[in-house]
Amino acid sequence: MTVLCGDKLKKLAAALISLSLVLLSGCIRSEDKVEKLNILASFYPIYIMALNITDGVEGVNLQCMAREQTGCLHDFKLSTEDMRSIEKADSFIINGAGMEGFISDVVGRVDGLNIIDSSVGIELLASGHNHNDDKHEGHDHDENEYNSHLWVSVANCITQVENITEGIIRLDPKNETKYRDNSNRYIEKLRNLKNKMEESLADISNRDIITFHEAFDYFAEEFDLNIVSVIEREPGSEPNARDLADIIDLVNETGVHALFVEPQYPETAADVIAAETDAQVYTLDPGVSGDMDKDAYIDIMNNNLKVLKNALS
Amino acid sequence: MDGIYAVMDFLLPFDWAEYDFMKNALLAVLMLTPLLGFTGTMIVNNKLSFFSDALGHSALTGIGIGVLLGIDNYMISMVGFALLFALCITGIIQSETASSDTIIGVFSAVGVSLGVVLLSANGGFTKYSNYLIGDILAISQSELLLLAIVLAAAIVIWALIFNRLLLASVNADLASSKRVKVRLYNNLFVIMIALLVTISIKWVGIMIINSLLVLPAAAGRNVSSSMRSYHVTSVLFSMVSGVAGLISSFYFGTSAGGTIVLFAAVIYFITFFAGRKRKA
Numbered sequence: 047m048t049v050l051c052g053d054k055l056k057k058l059a060a061a062l063i064s065l066s067l068v069l070l071s072g073c074i075r076s077e078d079k080v081e082k083l084n085i086l087a088s089f090y091p092i093y094i095m096a097l098n099i100t101d102g103v104e105g106v107n108l109q110c111m112a113r114e115q116t117g118c119l120h121d122f123k124l125s126t127e128d129m130r131s132i133e134k135a136d137s138f139i140i141n142g143a144g145m146e147g148f149i150s151d152v153v154g155r156v157d158g159l160n161i162i163d164s165s166v167g168i169e170l171l172a173s174g175h176n177h178n179d180d181k182h183e184g185h186d187h188d189e190n191e192y193n194s195h196l197w198v199s200v201a202n203c204i205t206q207v208e209n210i211t212e213g214i215i216r217l218d219p220k221n222e223t224k225y226r227d228n229s230n231r232y233i234e235k236l237r238n239l240k241n242k243m244e245e246s247l248a249d250i251s252n253r254d255i256i257t258f259h260e261a262f263d264y265f266a267e268e269f270d271l272n273i274v275s276v277i278e279r280e281p282g283s284e285p286n287a288r289d290l291a292d293i294i295d296l297v298n299e300t301g302v303h304a305l306f307v308e309p310q311y312p313e314t315a316a317d318v319i320a321a322e323t324d325a326q327v328y329t330l331d332p333g334v335s336g337d338m339d340k341d342a343y344i345d346i347m348n349n350n351l352k353v354l355k356n357a358l359s
Numbered sequence: 360m361d362g363i364y365a366v367m368d369f370l371l372p373f374d375w376a377e378y379d380f381m382k383n384a385l386l387a388v389l390m391l392t393p394l395l396g397f398t399g400t401m402i403v404n405n406k407l408s409f410f411s412d413a414l415g416h417s418a419l420t421g422i423g424i425g426v427l428l429g430i431d432n433y434m435i436s437m438v439g440f441a442l443l444f445a446l447c448i449t450g451i452i453q454s455e456t457a458s459s460d461t462i463i464g465v466f467s468a469v470g471v472s473l474g475v476v477l478l479s480a481n482g483g484f485t486k487y488s489n490y491l492i493g494d495i496l497a498i499s500q501s502e503l504l505l506l507a508i509v510l511a512a513a514i515v516i517w518a519l520i521f522n523r524l525l526l527a528s529v530n531a532d533l534a535s536s537k538r539v540k541v542r543l544y545n546n547l548f549v550i551m552i553a554l555l556v557t558i559s560i561k562w563v564g565i566m567i568i569n570s571l572l573v574l575p576a577a578a579g580r581n582v583s584s585s586m587r588s589y590h591v592t593s594v595l596f597s598m599v600s601g602v603a604g605l606i607s608s609f610y611f612g613t614s615a616g617g618t619i620v621l622f623a624a625v626i627y628f629i630t631f632f633a634g635r636k637r638k639a
Contacts, residue, residue, distance in 0.1 A: 117486070121484075123479060123484070125479070284489055284492070284494055284496075284614075285496075286496070286608060286612050286613060286614055286615065287375070287380075287381060287384075287496055287605075287608050287609040287612070287615060288608075288609060288610070288611075288612035289612065290378070290380060290496060291375075291378055291381075291609065294378060310486075311486065314489075314494060314497035315496075315497060317497070317499070318380045318496065318497050321379060321380070322378060322379050322380065
């Protein structure tokens with residue numbers, strides 16, 4: 047190894063300093079000429095709602111923070127890029143109810159950040175509600191006290207759209223009529239969807255289901271389905287042998303014949319259970335990923351309806 | 360498969376064996392642990408335990424590459440990357456520019472950091488967390504078949520090259536004087552470790568795989584006096600901790616992989632004191 051001596055060391059230092067100067071100068075902000083309203087949605091379902099509300103309104107720059115493949119924001123780590131998007135945003139629309147576990151950190155760090163919490167006014171279910179499962183009791187549920195998968199119920203989704211609409215109008219009152227028109231039109235579509243689903247699911251014979259993680263609690267409540275058990279309370283908490291055996295026994299005793307997994311997560315544990323029981327595995331989509339399309343949520347729910355009819359009648 | 364289940368039902372009239380997933384896991388343990396225990400002896404002999412650890416970590420990058428390429432079966436990208444990784448490490452070690460633990464440390468760091476960057480690029484690192492601790496309970500029948508093939512292939516390869524490999528690892532000079540190509544055998548061995556580690560990772564997990572390679576062999580070394588008894592005890596310890604760990608995890612409701620390693624660790628400490636007493 048050669049030892050760096052005086053001259054060489056100086057040259058190296060000079061090179062390093064100039065390199066960092068070049069990098070720094072690249073970071074200096076180029077001011078936008080046109081005044082734009084930068085709205086940042088925390089993740090996919092929220093983005094789709096905001097997309098419908100701001101549709102066709104000029105000067106709105108809507109972005110989605112988490113990439114569309116991310117799925118739920120469980121244990122989401124903010125990247126440097128995410129922090130930058132948040133700082134640049136005029137408003138940050140969140141799902142709320144603990145979905146954005148990182149939000150308390152962000153609030154302290156970014157001055158004057160306008161946050162629109164879409165969960166206001168929704169009656170929250172406790173995490174682990176309606177399952178006789180004491181495995182997670184005694185845990186310190188800092189941010190996961192409530193089940194935060196609100197939007198999976200269409201009624202909640204409507205409330206969220208209303209909250210977001212009010213929030214955006216407060217921010218940009220001059221376009222109020224446009225936002226309201228868009229919002230009303232979308233809510234109308236959602237109401238139709240809800241009615242249609244309620245009618246179709248009114249006469250199914252078997253209402254007992256097992257889900258993969260607790261994304262479907264609000265959904266089940268809305269459409270009167272009975273979630274007998276949840277395979278993984280949180281994604282990544284693999285069931286151990288005891289849990290698997292208990293669920294298998296439960297399925298055999300109660301005659302549940304539908305296990306619902308989500309397209310965003312691999313389905314190994316559900317496969318194990320299905321292999322040993324008469325139950326079959328179906329895919330229900332909680333709508334946390336998909337096309338960046340205005341009707342994506344409605345399409346996903348229509349698809350879920352088909353799967354449910356198929357699985358439960 | 361039904362035939363095997365029927366035999367197991369007859370031999371194992373216990374409530375844990377009523378479930379097919381436990382039967383599958385038991386079969387997997389019975390095939391994996393002897394393989395890991397045997398390979399472990401060579402790893403401990405050649406002071407390669409840090410190396411196999413690094414290979415395990417490289418699996419993260421392998422999965423990341425698989426996700427990036429859109430491959431459904433990450434095993435392909437994991438095995439591919441681990442082979443490249445292993446040969447790079449041995450290549451650089453053989454060039455003797457730095458001590459081997461430094462080089463392995465550097466590569467291990469690259470494997471982990473690149474893996475984390477690739478996997479969290481899509482925001483959802485948690486989705487892959489089951490690769491960290493493995494999921495032997497979810498092993499499928501086709502995967503069991505794959506394991507059986509790997510086991511058979513490993514036995515054949517060991518039978519063919521074991522003596523020369525052992526000679527090359529115990530005394531390189533003697534080996535070259537007998538015209539054994541030391542470098543070739545070292546590379547072969549490294550490739551075998553890479554294959555074994557990456558194939559097992561889906562079921563054993565990145566954080567646990569190395570313990571299963573090192574602990575039984577280290578325990579065997581504590582109590583054995585000959586090469587033969589060393590291999591036999593290592594395989595035996597590995598299988599005992601595998602089976603005991605799996606079954607207790609069922610009754611205690613604990614993670615299977617972790618319980619297996621704890622059993623292996625307990626055996627290690629028992630043999631440590633037993634071995635000391637004997638020597639004293």
